Amino acid sequence: NEANSLSQGAEVLSEKVQQQAAAVEETSATMEEMNAAVQNNTENASQAAEVVERVQTESEQASQVMSRTIEAMNSIQDSSNEIADIVTLIDSIAFQTNLLALNAAVEAARAGEHGRGFAVVAGEVRALAQKSADAAKDIKHLIDSSVQRIGQGTKLASESGEVIQGITDSINDVATMIHQINTASQEQAEGISQVHQAINDIDSATQANASLVDQTSDSAQNMRQQANELNENMAFFKTNHVAPMSMTTASKPAYALVNTRQVASQPTRSVTKTAQKPQEPANSGSDDEWSDF
Structure with missing residues (x-):
């Protein structure tokens, strides 16, 4: 019974260890896949x-270019303002020239025949002054329009610069987070690699335990087989020896059993003396025994 219990326990333990080995092997495969995925994530994070x-x-380069563009547009705006001031000065000079030409024409008219030529020159000067004034007004109008557009462009460039700066700051934040993710992924990859190595060690130990349990199970089965064979042999001896003794005992009366027990309880030398006595005839008492039978 104990051999059977030991064999059954060894078989159950062998099944459990094999299941554990299969589970550890699956876990090892899962950890290997996870390790590969983490390595891939680490490479992607690095890229x-x-x-x-x-x-x-x-x-950052775009932000610097935008800053230089804003500075250039501000400089153009300042230059346009200076040109507008110069055009205003030209317009004022043309107006004063027109007044001087008008006065010269008046004086030429007073001079009569002697001032006729001077009147013609004064008229031409007045006409040129008027053209200069008209051109100065057109230039001023264009410059004012250009200055207004340059101001709008400068404002847009400033807003674009602020947007680019915000994008740059966001990119810096993203770069910091990706760097942290990369570092964490590397640490996670190292940790998973260590866990994978530990699981491999556990797998090796489990396989070794499974082998030992299989050997124990085989030994238990052999022990059970030997125990069964021993039980069969014991049953064989009991059948061959106990049964004739029981038949002889049953055929003898009760006093014979008592004498037999007394003889068996005597020392060895008394048995030897009894053996030295002359034997009785073989047929003594046999007729009575067969008749009782």
Whole structure:
């Protein structure tokens, strides 16, 4: 019974260890897949960090270009304002020239025949002054329009610069987060690699335990088989020896059993003395026994 219990326990333990080995092997495969996925994520994070660094550099360059553009437009606006002032001065000079030409024409008219030529010159000067004044007004109008547009462009450039600066700041934040993700992914990959190695060690130990349990199960089965064979042999001996003794005992009366027990309880030397006595005839008492039978 104990051999059977030991064999059954060894078989159950072998099944449990095999199930545990299969579970550990599946866990090891899952950890290996997870490790590969984390390695892939780490590589992707590294590539994303490189891309973000390039975008960060380009955004900083764009921000610098936009700053220089705003400075250039502000300079153009200042130059346009100076040109507008110059045109205003030209318009004022043309107006004063027109007044002087008008006065010269009046004086030429007073001079009569002697001032006729001077009157013609004064008229031409007045006409040129008027043309200069008209041209100055047109230039001033164009410059005012240009200054207004330059002001709008400068405002838009400033807003664009602020937007680019905000994008640059966001890219810097993204770069920082990606760097942190990359670092965390590397640490996670190292941790998973260590866990994977530990699971492999557990798998190896479990396989070794499974092998030992199989050996124990085989030994238990052999022990059970030997125990069964021993039980069969014991049953065989009991059948061959106990049964004739019981038949002889049953054929003898009760006093014979008592004498037999007394003889068996005597020392060995008394048995030897009894053996030295002359034997009785073989047929003594046999007729009575057969008749009783």
